[in-house]
Amino acid sequence: MKIVKFIFGSVLIVLVTAVISVFTALFTMGNPIAGGRPILWTIWYVAALLILIMALYDFSSLTKGQLKRVGLIGTVIGVVFFGSVKGYYVYTEGLRIEERGVELFDYQPFKEESDLAKLDAPSSFKIDSNLPRLDGATALYPLYASFVEAVYPSDEYNPYSTEESPVVSTTTGEAYDRLIQGKTDIIFVAGPSDLQVAAAKKAGVEFNMTPIGREAFVFFVHEDNPVDSLKLDEIQQLYAGDIDNWSEVGGENDPIRAFQRPEGSGSQTALQRVMGDRKLMAAPVEDVPEGMGGIIEQTAAYTNHKNAIGFSFRFYATEMVEDHDIKLLQVNGIAPTVETIADGTYPITSEFYAITTEENYETHKPFLDWMTSEEGQTLVERTGYVPLAKD
Structure with missing residues (x-):
């Protein structure tokens, strides 16, 4: 019983x-x-x-x-x-660093005590009606928000409200999707991935890409990691899985945990370009919650353990995200600074773009031309990016 x-x-x-x-x-x-x-x-x-x-x-x-x-x-x-x-x-x-994110309201146009770069005098170019809809990468939002404050009429432009605001910041991948779908007019992003180009072609859309500045692609580790510099070839071997212990590159005897970013993000596309013809190893993944308690598997966010390595763009890693005990690695012995980006000595630099569709390019050309003008490039520099080289 x-x-x-x-x-x-x-x-x-x-x-x-x-x-x-x-x-x-x-x-x-x-x-x-x-x-x-x-x-x-x-x-x-x-x-x-x-x-x-x-x-x-x-x-x-x-x-x-x-x-x-x-x-x-x-x-x-x-x-x-x-x-x-x-x-x-x-x-x-x-x-965690990548998931902590950034408070975009700190850079919202026409907001008191915002962190936006400003011109010394009113902009010579203004748009008063039929405002272009803008979207882009988080790291570039402070820049194009400063364009908005210089050119657009004063208003509340909520960066999170895609339904109500003409100026938002989603993500690189979503911004490309919205441009292809005709839900936005100009996006501020790194160059497209092969998948994004293919998606545009399938939808009958052609991108028109206007370079508006230069940026460094950087790798970072915990500040206590004794490794200060990696050769470009070592980075490629590391992310191919051929180098898997820090002792192989002058560090301690610890396995390397090489974090990646989700497919379609600007930084993941940049990593793929760094790899060239080498095949990327599988990214670390984690089980994460998805709505109503479901579980999905996604690329693991960077976690700043002493054996970790991650990557981003210099401005995001140094300006937008507060210090999280990381240090930027030199590549081929060159540190990623404004000076080394400008003179081209840092080996992983690229242009970033204001992208519209070829169909709508002429409509937005005056605004795009202003971005590459002295006033626009002043805002690029004052935001913290490297302006285009002068002819």
């Missing part, structure tokens, strides 16, 4: 725990620090502890006092377990 009672009780506990877990997953998995996995694991730990106590009560000779002590010890272990797991999540989330 005891065994039947125990089985029934255990099944009931498991069923109740499963139901609680489902609701916990639905409402907390989107934020693992606030809830998510630590709470789920703790719920199942409590269920296991209850089943253990029930088994001891039914099948052991322990007294009630001894059972209470078992329960107390189990509770203490559970609290320590939950605290440790949650602490681990807080720690690892604190090491």
Whole structure:
């Protein structure tokens, strides 16, 4: 009779725990620090502890006092377990850089105390009506937001509202998609990937690309990593998987965790160009929450462990994202600075663009021409980018 009672009780506990877990997953998995996995694991730990106590009560000779002590010890272990797991999540989330993102409102046009670059005098070019719809990469938003403040009429341009605002910042990949779909007019991005060119061709769209500045593609590591410089060939070998330990490039005997970015992002496209004909190794991935508690697998965000290496564009890594104990690596012994980008000595530099469709290029040509004029290039430089070389 005891065994039947125990089985029934255990099944009931498991069923109740499963139901609680489902609701916990639905409402907390989107934020693992606030809830998510630590709470789920703790719920199942409590269920296991209850089943253990029930088994001891039914099948052991322990007294009630001894059972209470078992329960107390189990509770203490559970609290320590939950605290440790949650602490681990807080720690690892604190090491993430790419997902911390940037508060675009800090660069919103016509906002008091914004961080935007400004001209010394009113712009010689203005647009008062039929405002071009703008979108682009996060790292370039401070630049084209400064264009807006110089050229557009004063208004509230919410960078997050694609439905209401003509000036937004989504991501490089989404900006390309929106341009192809006719949902925006000019995008500010790095050059397109092969997949983005193919998507445009399939939709019957041709890109018209106007260079408006230069930028460095940079690699970064934890500041305590003894490696300060990598050769370009070493970077290629590292991201091909041929070099997999820091000791092979003058560092400590630690396996290299080489992070990548999602396909279609500007920085991932830049990495693919750096690799040339070499095949990229598979990117580290992680299981992440997706709406209503579902789980998807995606490219793991950069986490600043001492054996990690990541990449970005110089302005984003140094200006938009606060210091997270990283250092930029020299490439071929050259540091990525405004000076080395301008004189071309830093080996991984490229132009970034204001891109419209060929069909609409003439409509927006006056604005594009202004971006490459002295006034536009002044804003490029004052934002923190490197302006185009003067003829």
